[in-house]
Amino acid sequence: MNSNSPILLFDSGFGGLTVLSALRAQLPQAPVIYAADTAGLPYGEKTEAEVAARVAGLLGRLAERYQPRLICIACNTASTIALGMVRDVLETPIVGTVPAIKPAAAMTKTGTIGLLGTAATIRQAYVDNLEAKFANGSRLLRHAAPELVAAAECKLRDQTPDPAVFRRAADGLRQQDGGENIDTVVLACTHFPLVQDELAEAFGEQVQFIDGAQGIARRIAFLTQGQSFDRQGDDLAIVTGEGEDDPALLHGLAQFGIGRIARF
Incomplete structure (x- = not known):
């Protein structure tokens, strides 16, 4: 495992930052890519078929591009609908989010x-x-x-x-x-x-x-124990919709150790 291989956190928007905050307490040196499907927000008003298709498609492309060591679906809606499907099609370890x-x-x-x-x-x-x-x-x-x-x-x-x-x-x-x-x-x-x-x-x-943030962070730490981490600078956020040029958003993300926003 390459030491700079990231953990990928995925959510429909930026709610998964609560998971990132808990993860930082467990693994401060782990490189993280935070992926927000802002073009698909909100998931909660979509049908199960729509959510499953978006999540599976996006995670497949993200996994191919960024080669993460682990993927966390930091979204209750996406996890309760698509977690099993995504685990069936991706070889990357996947941690979901379920109601506590x-x-x-x-x-x-x-x-x-x-x-x-x-x-x-x-x-x-x-x-x-x-x-x-x-x-x-x-x-x-x-x-x-x-x-x-x-x-x-x-x-x-x-x-x-x-x-x-x-x-x-x-x-x-x-x-x-x-x-x-x-x-x-x-x-x-x-x-x-x-x-x-x-x-x-x-x-x-x-x-x-x-x-569930604390439990998710502990699960990720358990699954990556013994692996080496090399976090080089601030983390990257990826958005599927608008936001990469939003100074208010970048300021908010900076509180969670994210210093860059890119469009996916």
Whole structure:
């Protein structure tokens, strides 16, 4: 393995930066290429067939061009729909992102868990299976909050999202039968931790949040243990749509150790 062979992080937008942040704590010297399918954003409003085709096609081309040592699909929607397909067609090790239902079940005191995700994520049988396997008798209430994706992208560019977006997300869970008992919320989209502070204000201090970034980072570290890393300078971000000339975006990415943006 070449020491400068990158880890490729892939997301529909820039929510996967939350995974990158956790990964940096585990592997500070690992070279990373961050790939954002900004031309396809948002995935959560697309059909399963559309998401699967985009993810498989893009990752195939990215793997061929950049020869990554490992690919992380840092997107809950893409992972719950396309992870198995991509693993079947690529030889590169692939780590997916799934809703953190198991740790949430260990955290809850009331036995009622909320889950915020995209419309595509919350309807997947994959999530049903996670609930059946790991909820341990806890009640799981789901709500699609696609507005949070745009809010996170907005905040990354140093703009102020509309506070009503976060109130609607909280109300979407609270107003369900039993929602008043929620004490733990799973952020089942990698974008959502970027606006966790705003969500915490909307939900109130009695609610705790959990996402999968730390577990993903530990999994990547485990799969690459013993490998040598040589990170030379800032990392590269690749976008499929507009953004390579956006100074606000570049400023936001700099906080995560990304210094360049290129169009794919």
